[in-house]
Amino acid sequence: MIVYLADKLPEAALKELGSLGCEVENHPDATSSDIANGIGKAMVLVVRSTVVTKECINNSPNLTLIIRAGAGVNNIDLDAASKSGIFVANCPGQNSIAVAELTMGLILSLDRFLPDNVIDFRSGNWKKAVYSKADGLYGKTLGIIGTGQIGTEVIRRARAFGMPVVAWSRSLTPEKAEQLDVTCAASVKEVASQCDILSIHLAMSPETKSLISSDVLSGLKDGAFFINTARAEVVDEEALYRELNSGRIRAGLDVFSDEPEFKKGEFTSRFQKLDNVYITHHIGASTKQAQMAVAMDAVDIVRGYLQEGTVRNWLNRCEKTQAPWQLIVRHFDKPGVLANVLAELKDAGINAQEMENVIFDGMKTACCSIQLDVKPDDGVIDAINERHDEVITAVLLPTRT
Ligand SMILES: NC(=O)c1ccc[n+]([C@@H]2O[C@H](COP(=O)([O-])OP(=O)(O)OC[C@H]3O[C@@H](n4cnc5c(N)ncnc54)[C@H](O)[C@@H]3O)[C@@H](O)[C@H]2O)c1
Numbered sequence: 534m535i536v537y538l539a540d541k542l543p544e545a546a547l548k549e550l551g552s553l554g555c556e557v558e559n560h561p562d563a564t565s566s567d568i569a570n571g572i573g574k575a576m577v578l579v580v581r582s583t584v585v586t587k588e589c590i591n592n593s594p595n596l597t598l599i600i601r602a603g604a605g606v607n608n609i610d611l612d613a614a615s616k617s618g619i620f621v622a623n624c625p626g627q628n629s630i631a632v633a634e635l636t637m638g639l640i641l642s643l644d645r646f647l648p649d650n651v652i653d654f655r656s657g658n659w660k661k662a663v664y665s666k667a668d669g670l671y672g673k674t675l676g677i678i679g680t681g682q683i684g685t686e687v688i689r690r691a692r693a694f695g696m697p698v699v700a701w702s703r704s705l706t707p708e709k710a711e712q713l714d715v716t717c718a719a720s721v722k723e724v725a726s727q728c729d730i731l732s733i734h735l736a737m738s739p740e741t742k743s744l745i746s747s748d749v750l751s752g753l754k755d756g757a758f759f760i761n762t763a764r765a766e767v768v769d770e771e772a773l774y775r776e777l778n779s780g781r782i783r784a785g786l787d788v789f790s791d792e793p794e795f796k797k798g799e800f801t802s803r804f805q806k807l808d809n810v811y812i813t814h815h816i817g818a819s820t821k822q823a824q825m826a827v828a829m830d831a832v833d834i835v836r837g838y839l840q841e842g843t844v845r846n847w848l849n850r851c852e853k854t855q856a857p858w859q860l861i862v863r864h865f866d867k868p869g870v871l872a873n874v875l876a877e878l879k880d881a882g883i884n885a886q887e888m889e890n891v892i893f894d895g896m897k898t899a900c901c902s903i904q905l906d907v908k909p910d911d912g913v914i915d916a917i918n919e920r921h922d923e924v925i926t927a928v929l930l931p932t933r934t
């Protein structure tokens with residue numbers, strides 16, 4: 534099996550893929566346009582932030598599995614992958630501590646003006662009085678939007694700093710809020726108006742696009758810090774720029790909309806002119822610990838696919854088919870039995886959707902569940918049951934759709 538790596542993964546992961554028997558095509562500097570014409574004969578594509586477009590998918594006839602070595606999958610055209618029957622998987626949770634650590638770093642940097650401190654030191658400017666005006670973080674309220682894996686890790690660290698936390702998340706219940714030791718807010722706007730520091734930890738999706746709206750940002754207190762280590766698109770960046778340009782708030786960002794896709798080179802951004810914004814190079818996930826954890830998780834997904842034919846963390850699986858009926862066929866385990874059952878269904882114009890066949894101990898008998906889009910009439914079930922030397926019983930049941 535050929536595995537194409539279109540981003541940099543640690544050497545240990547390449548070795549591990551090799552020991553699984555995979556042929557590795559290693560392209561650590563690949564960009565989206567480099568892979569747009571396809572990835573040749575590779576069956577598996579592993580990416581970090583490299584964008585996987587519809588063109589890449591359509592031009593890669595052997596591709597069957599795309600692994601995002603990271604959490605967010607908004608760099609992969611999921612729709613195109615699903616249309617071509619290509620599995621997409623990710624490695625959730627493996628880099629959440631790293632992102633939480635960067636979040637705390639950005640908060641500390643803003644409070645203590647750490648980057649400017651260092652820049653002035655390096656240029657020989659001693660400005661102790663200028664940099665002695667930090668407020669301190671103890672007792673400051675941290676607002677968290679999205680209490681997933683990263684949000685939760687940030688909450689833990691903030692509590693250790695003595696910061697009360699107010700949070701909003703679509704699935705945050707008062708019980709879960711109590712467990713996390715946070716105040717549960719009714720809306721994003723409510724968090725913004727109550728906190729001193731607002732930190733965003735939402736996945737990017739059509740529903741979360743610009744969820745951090747102009748209204749939310751204008752609701753922040755004067756002098757508030759705004760932190761985004763999630764994705765640029767979850768924020769109305771025009772509104773953020775306006776707030777920052779006015780000098781009313783300050784920000785620490787690991788993501789912004791015109792972030793370069795290339796790994797190294799010159800670039801310009803309007804944020805470069807604002808001294809109340811500290812921007813890092815989308816490095817939230819980039820600690821050795823996190824990179825190793827993510828890469829080994831990606832390798833383990835390849836291992837499962839290769840050795841067991843299953844895809845762990847399969848994201849584009851239809852959550853629940855619309856099939857209203859399921860046919861449970863207990864049968865003798867011999868060639869052609871299932872083909873004959875499916876032929877009866879086909880002749881009746883019935884489509885089999887999801888299907889699972891499991892074998893009983895002794896390997897003489899098996900049970901197959903087949904989800905059906907249409908109810909077969911009694912004649913079809915009788916015809917299947919009449920295959921006495923193949924079928925033990927076939928029973929039709931409604932599904933719980
Ligand atoms: N800066 C980096 O290097 C870096 C690294 C890892 C992750 N990230 C970003 O951080 C995001 C969060 O990562 P995580 O590991 O905490 O993921 P997670 O899946 O554990 O959490 C995602 C959060 O987004 C919320 N969410 C998802 N869909 C939503 C919707 N439709 N409406 C409202 N809320 C919704 C979830 O409720 C949850 O709170 C990732 O999706 C990724 O974009 C950035």
Ligand SMILES: O=C(O)CC[C@@H](O)C(=O)O
Nearest residue numbers: 581582603604605628818
């Ligand atoms: O791999 C990276 O550098 C970024 C990963 C990060 O954005 C993620 O969503 O996991």
